[in-house]
Amino acid sequence: MQSLDAMHGDIVVLGCGNILFGDDGFGSYVAEYLQNSDALPKSVAVINARTSVRGILFDLILSEQRPRKIIVVDAIDANRPPGEVFKITIDELPLNKIDDFTFHQMPTSNLLRELKEYCGVDVVIIAAQIESIPEVVRPGLSDALAGSVPVAAEEVLKLCNRSSERVC
Amino acid sequence: MEELPRIVTSICGVCPWSHHLASAKACDAVFGVDIPPAAKKLRELCNSIAYTEEHILHFYFLSGADFVMGPDADYSVRNVIGIAQKVPDIAKKVVRCRHLGTQMLEIVSGKSIHPVTAVPGGFSKPLQPEERDKMKPMATEVLELAKFSIDFAKKEIFPKYIDAVKTLGVIKTGFLGTVTKDGTMDLYDGHLRMMQADGSYEDFEYPEYTDYIAEHTEPWTYLKFPYMKKAGGFSMNLENPKGIYRTNTLARINVCDRFATPLAQKEFEEFRNTFGRPVQNTLLYHWARLIELLHAAENIVRLLDDPEITSTDIRKKVEPRAARGVGCVEAPRGTLIHDYETDENGMVTNVNLIVGTTHNNAPINMSVKRAAMDNIKDGKYDQGILNMVEMAIRAYDPCFSCATHDLDGSIPVKVDIVNAAGEIIDTLCNL
Numbered sequence: 001m002q003s004l005d006a007m008h009g010d011i012v013v014l015g016c017g018n019i020l021f022g023d024d025g026f027g028s029y030v031a032e033y034l035q036n037s038d039a040l041p042k043s044v045a046v047i048n049a050r051t052s053v054r055g056i057l058f059d060l061i062l063s064e065q066r067p068r069k070i071i072v073v074d075a076i077d078a079n080r081p082p083g084e085v086f087k088i089t090i091d092e093l094p095l096n097k098i099d100d101f102t103f104h105q106m107p108t109s110n111l112l113r114e115l116k117e118y119c120g121v122d123v124v125i126i127a128a129q130i131e132s133i134p135e136v137v138r139p140g141l142s143d144a145l146a147g148s149v150p151v152a153a154e155e156v157l158k159l160c161n162r163s164s165e166r167v168c
Numbered sequence: 169m170e171e172l173p174r175i176v177t178s179i180c181g182v183c184p185w186s187h188h189l190a191s192a193k194a195c196d197a198v199f200g201v202d203i204p205p206a207a208k209k210l211r212e213l214c215n216s217i218a219y220t221e222e223h224i225l226h227f228y229f230l231s232g233a234d235f236v237m238g239p240d241a242d243y244s245v246r247n248v249i250g251i252a253q254k255v256p257d258i259a260k261k262v263v264r265c266r267h268l269g270t271q272m273l274e275i276v277s278g279k280s281i282h283p284v285t286a287v288p289g290g291f292s293k294p295l296q297p298e299e300r301d302k303m304k305p306m307a308t309e310v311l312e313l314a315k316f317s318i319d320f321a322k323k324e325i326f327p328k329y330i331d332a333v334k335t336l337g338v339i340k341t342g343f344l345g346t347v348t349k350d351g352t353m354d355l356y357d358g359h360l361r362m363m364q365a366d367g368s369y370e371d372f373e374y375p376e377y378t379d380y381i382a383e384h385t386e387p388w389t390y391l392k393f394p395y396m397k398k399a400g401g402f403s404m405n406l407e408n409p410k411g412i413y414r415t416n417t418l419a420r421i422n423v424c425d426r427f428a429t430p431l432a433q434k435e436f437e438e439f440r441n442t443f444g445r446p447v448q449n450t451l452l453y454h455w456a457r458l459i460e461l462l463h464a465a466e467n468i469v470r471l472l473d474d475p476e477i478t479s480t481d482i483r484k485k486v487e488p489r490a491a492r493g494v495g496c497v498e499a500p501r502g503t504l505i506h507d508y509e510t511d512e513n514g515m516v517t518n519v520n521l522i523v524g525t526t527h528n529n530a531p532i533n534m535s536v537k538r539a540a541m542d543n544i545k546d547g548k549y550d551q552g553i554l555n556m557v558e559m560a561i562r563a564y565d566p567c568f569s570c571a572t573h574d575l576d577g578s579i580p581v582k583v584d585i586v587n588a589a590g591e592i593i594d595t596l597c598n599l
Contacts, residue, residue: 020178051181051569052281055221055266058229062252062263118249137175 009045011160012060012067016053016074020137023130023145025050026075026152030126033153044160057111061119069122070115071156075130075145082131083144085152087159090116090123126155169195169488169514170288176506177282180569185218185273186499186524187506187570188283189356193495194506195288197374198514199486206479207290212356213471214276214283215497219355219464220310221269222500223457227317228262231454231562235325239332239559240552258320265313268306272468275299290483297478307468314465318435318458326455335542337450337535337560339406340365342396342413343422344381344527346498347371351425353436355464355498361423362396362413367446369423374494377505381522382411391529391568394522404534406541412534415502415527416564417456422446429470432463450535453563488514499524501565525566535560547588 015031017024031048034040045067049056053072060066080086090112115121131142141149173191177184189211196203229248236254237246245253252259273280276295285292326333343363348354351361362380363369372380384393384402395402395411403410413419422445427433436459443452471477490512496505502524509518525532539560543553582597 018178018181020175050282051178052184054182055225055281058225058248059263059266061248062229062259064260064263114247114249 009067010043011041011045011069011071013044013046013071013073013156013160014049014053014056015046016049016051016072018051020139022132022134022138022140023075023128023142024133025139026128026130026141026145026149027073029141029146029149030073030152030156033149034156037153037157039157041160054111057115060121061111061115066115066119066121069124069159070112071159072112072123072125073152073156074125074127076127077130077133078127080129082129082142083148084129085148085155086127086129087155088125088127090125124159126152126159128152169198169508169510169516170486172508172516172519173286173288174282174284177284180567181281182567182569183218183222183499183501183524184282185214186497186504188286189215190495190497190499190504190506192286192288193357193497194493194508195486195495197493197495198491198508198510199288199489199493200491201289201484201486203290203484204479204481206294206476207482208357209471209474209477210276210291210295210482211286213295213468213477214273214286215356216464216467216471217269217272217276219500220314220461220468221266223461223464224262224266224269224313224317226500226565227321227454227457227461228258230565231559234555234559234562235329239555243551243555246555261313261316265310268310272303272306275303287483289486292483294480294482295478300472300478304469304472307465307472311462311465311469314458314462315431318462321455321458329451332556332559333449333451336556337539337563338448339409339412339450339531339534339538340448341409341531341534343419343446344413344415344503345420345423346496346503347424352428353420353424353426353463354428355420355460355467357497360496360503363419363423363446364396365446365448374496374505375492375507377494377496377507377522383522384411389529392526393530394527395530402530404530404537406534406538409534412530413527414531414564415524416453416500417460418447418450418453419502420498421456421459427459427463429463429466431466432459435459435462450560450563453565457565488512501525501567502527521570523570525564525568525570528564528566532561532564532566535564 015027017027019025019028028048028050031046034046112123116123128148131144173188176187176191179187233246233251237250270280277283277285342365345361346354346358347361348358359371359373361369361371380397381394382397384395396413399411401410427436492509494507504524505522507520511517539557543556584592585594587593
């Protein structure tokens with residue numbers, strides 16, 4: 001079971017991206033890393049959404065049991081040093097970057113905004129600066145991004161643990 | 169070759185099951201293998217479950233707000249959140265049934281997204297009797313929602329919008345869909361039927377699609393324009409179109425002679441008696457979609473009641489060879505064609521895909537033009553009018569993730585705004 005039960009976690013982590021296109025698959029690799037981590041709190045559900053995040057977000061919006069926080073992990077091109085991991089919110093998402101985020105599915109950024117604004121779900125994006133996205137199918141991360149997988153996973157875990165402390 | 173059914177699920181991720189199954193069928197054809205009957209039934213079961221998820225998503229989430237909130241409603245409420253607030257009990261049922269669909273796919277195949285269980289030669293995991301028994305009440309609940317949905321739409325939705333149904337985005341085209349040998353609509357297997365706008369048609373096998381379909385390109389879009397090859401040309405002229413055909417729900421209901429499941433057949437008969445054949449009204453895609461939803465839900469129940477569904481004879485051995493294989497399924501958004509060629513080692517040497525939304529590229533453009541010409545008068549428009557134009561697009565349930573041919577994540581667009589005399593008065597560009 002990978003998605004249904006996970007929807008009802010207190011915190012849901014969504015690993016997004018296409019593993020067939022190099023650095024674009026970063027979020028998926030972070031999700032895999034977290035799923036194998038002993039440090040993951042039990043109240044956190046990790047979904048390796050890859051390129052199918054849209055349907056998951058639709059269902060989360062209409063679900064009665066929404067998570068308190070959604071952490072999206074994805075690769076973007078924000079003109080930073082390749083491999084840099086940084087946290088942004090939906091509000092901080094530059095308008096000219098929406099196309100980058102919507103590469104996976106067009107309405108994704110709108111759905112995240114609706115989750116935040118109308119459903120009261122805290123949405124955080126852990127992003128990594130890509131080195132490049134290949135024009136043809138080429139699985140595997142660049143060295144810069146491969147080294148950033150544990151870094152991003154650690155950022156996610158910090159967010160989860162901080163969030164859990166606040167609840168307590 | 170055997171990697172392709174797993175690779176293609178990442179082409180976009182919106183309808184991974186359709187690509188997964190079309191690819192597996194193309195691989196079967198390349199390897200020259202007839203898969204065991206139980207494997208075919210398991211694949212069909214997954215296809216039907218995925219269909220219910222997709223059609224529920226489109227009717228309630230993607231197009232429902234136009235009808236439930238009204239086309240003139242402000243964008244801030246004409247969305248999925250608005251639906252949840254206006255009809256909360258229905259929204260709960262919808263979410264629950266989509267969850268049940270996900271759960272059923274996970275039971276049958278281990279994964280609901282990015283599936284891996286359809287393999288060349290069959291299916292990799294048998295369905296256990298206890299798993300089937302667990303799924304049966306889920307399938308019944310999804311069927312109840314499907315029955316409710318078409319009743320609800322026929323009573324509360326379609327009568328209010330009958331004028332729009334008659335006029336909005338109506339164009340005259342041919343149609344393409346899949347039927348069995350006796351003309352029964354089939355979402356998983358059969359042969360292709362190409363219908364002319366006058367209702368005459370020809371049936372052909374998958375590998376012959378290149379005799380019936382050609383592709384046209386335009387410099388202003390990444391999306392190709394398939395057209396009927398035998399028309400001898402391509403034109404989107406509204407008054408005199410050439411080679412244009414449509415796929416997806418309206419096409420499937422037009423080309424078929426009957427449905428295989430009783431409740432869907434009853435609805436099909438009412439639809440055909442009311443609207444005739446072929447139907448050209450674009451908004452009737454929605455009505456046809458709900459009949460298909462009913463059929464898919466009935467089909468899940470039917471397959472789970474079939475004793476053979478738990479057979480362990482589900483896979484045949486395959487050996488690499490140099491060959492060409494074409495696999496097709498009806499994806500929710502239209503006929504999906506996977507055409508592969510391999511060398512003697514089973515290595516892929518050529519691939520061609522034609523996907524659902526690509527077939528509908530020309531019709532969508534024509535319906536938008538028709539809707540805009542009919543609704544925008546003297547250059548005056550408002551949000552309601554513009555949304556009416558968008559409704560003509562949404563009827564087709566388009567998805568561009570796998571239909572376009574650009575993958576760098578940005579969409580370079582240049583838009584010239586011209587006045588009635590054809591003079592450019594403004595240009596918007598993000599290049």
